[in-house]
Amino acid sequence: MPGIYIHIPFCKQKCTYCDFTSFPNRLNFAEAYMACVYKEMELRGKELEKEVFDTVYIGGGTPSVIDPNYLCGGVRQAKKQFHLTESPEITVEMNPGTVNEKKIAAYKSVGVNRFSVGLQTAIDEQLRELGRIHTARDYLYCASLLKGENFSADMMLGLRGQTKEDVRKTVELIAGSGASHVSAYALTPEDGTPIYTQYLNGELPDEDEVAELYEYARRLLEKEGYRRYEVSNFARTGCESRHNLNYWRRGEYIGFGVSASSFFYGRRFTNTFDLDEYIKCILSGFLPVVDNEEVTGEDAKFELVMLALRTAEGLSAEKYKKTFGTDWREDFRDPYKKTEKYLSTEGDRTFIKPEYLFVQNQILIEYAK
Numbered sequence: 001m002p003g004i005y006i007h008i009p010f011c012k013q014k015c016t017y018c019d020f021t022s023f024p025n026r027l028n029f030a031e032a033y034m035a036c037v038y039k040e041m042e043l044r045g046k047e048l049e050k051e052v053f054d055t056v057y058i059g060g061g062t063p064s065v066i067d068p069n070y071l072c073g074g075v076r077q078a079k080k081q082f083h084l085t086e087s088p089e090i091t092v093e094m095n096p097g098t099v100n101e102k103k104i105a106a107y108k109s110v111g112v113n114r115f116s117v118g119l120q121t122a123i124d125e126q127l128r129e130l131g132r133i134h135t136a137r138d139y140l141y142c143a144s145l146l147k148g149e150n151f152s153a154d155m156m157l158g159l160r161g162q163t164k165e166d167v168r169k170t171v172e173l174i175a176g177s178g179a180s181h182v183s184a185y186a187l188t189p190e191d192g193t194p195i196y197t198q199y200l201n202g203e204l205p206d207e208d209e210v211a212e213l214y215e216y217a218r219r220l221l222e223k224e225g226y227r228r229y230e231v232s233n234f235a236r237t238g239c240e241s242r243h244n245l246n247y248w249r250r251g252e253y254i255g256f257g258v259s260a261s262s263f264f265y266g267r268r269f270t271n272t273f274d275l276d277e278y279i280k281c282i283l284s285g286f287l288p289v290v291d292n293e294e295v296t297g298e299d300a301k302f303e304l305v306m307l308a309l310r311t312a313e314g315l316s317a318e319k320y321k322k323t324f325g326t327d328w329r330e331d332f333r334d335p336y337k338k339t340e341k342y343l344s345t346e347g348d349r350t351f352i353k354p355e356y357l358f359v360q361n362q363i364l365i366e367y368a369k
């Protein structure tokens with residue numbers, strides 16, 4: 001079932017590894033920006049009036065940095081302009097340095113029922129080096145406010161000087177705080193970010209070291225009762241992110257706000273990355289789309305295979321056949337042969353063997369050729 005994504009591009013300061021669309025010095029634009037997001041939803045409402053949406057995901061940036069009234073207005077507008085299921089999953093991303101009781105109560109009052117908290121690491125020195133605005137203690141405070149709620153914590157692997165002991169402390173902090181879901185990502189040093197210099201200087205753990213840290217984290221997380229359902233995502237039973245599962249199942253979604261991307265009616269499209277242009281466009285009554293392409297044929301097939309093989313549930317041969325009318329093993333005969341030793345098949349589903357899931361990129365590259 002389709003999902004709704006709302007992008008909030010404001011942050012207190014820029015993290016050293018960040019290449020997301022976020023503007024640290026433009027918080028004073030939040031009110032005008034959110035008014036444009038509401039307007040964008042209205043502009044899309046008509047064309048999607050027959051659709052029923054199962055999830056709303058408010059990501060960023062740092063959604064929790066803006067006045068909660070603006071954010072709650074976004075949820076209300078989503079409910080007004082679109083048909084949602086009876087119990088939609090509504091998620092807000094939060095930075096532990098920007099939360100308080102009042103904000104969380106406001107989110108809950110409009111139906112937010114899932115929270116995604118960016119911890120990254122339990123080691124304060126590493127948080128400082130990443131340019132994060134919070135400490136491990138702030139995370140604990142945030143988690144205490146979320147007691148009994150369905151919330152996820154993000155952690156990063158591959159930080160400078162990160163040891164297995166650091167990973168263990170992070171997993172223990174998360175598990176002890178009551179999180180129902182964990183996203184464990186490998187740090188990607190993007191060109192143009194401050195951390196890229198550390199990468200060029202050889203100061204970051206290499207691929208093998210990151211793989212070892214990941215494997216260690218995976219074992220600890222599974223011991224704590226989190227089941228891996230996608231390469232970077234772990235959840236207690238029933239707490240998987242419905243919004244993200246929809247992405248990996250190549251489901252449809254509509255994105256609002258600067259840089260938001262969408263996939264609907266066979267087309268992928270993206271909004272402008274420029275905040276001023278976004279606002280100007282909406283105020284002139286236009287959709288701020290800068291990139292719009294139909295995904296057909298081989299590209300669509302590749303997308304379905306690539307996304308499905310990232311997940312533990314894997315690729316359903318029947319779903320593929322139903323979608324494209326062909327057999328996926330026939331369509332991808334050569335790559336399938338080359339990668340067969342890394343794959344397992346159970347009934348209708350084919351998936352990457354658990355021990356190779358972390359290196360799925362190297363396997364999936366064969367399918368892109």
Ligand code: SF4
Nearest residue numbers: 011014015018022061
């Ligand atoms: S909080 Fe997130 S979006 Fe904002 S600068 Fe840091 S990594 Fe980027």
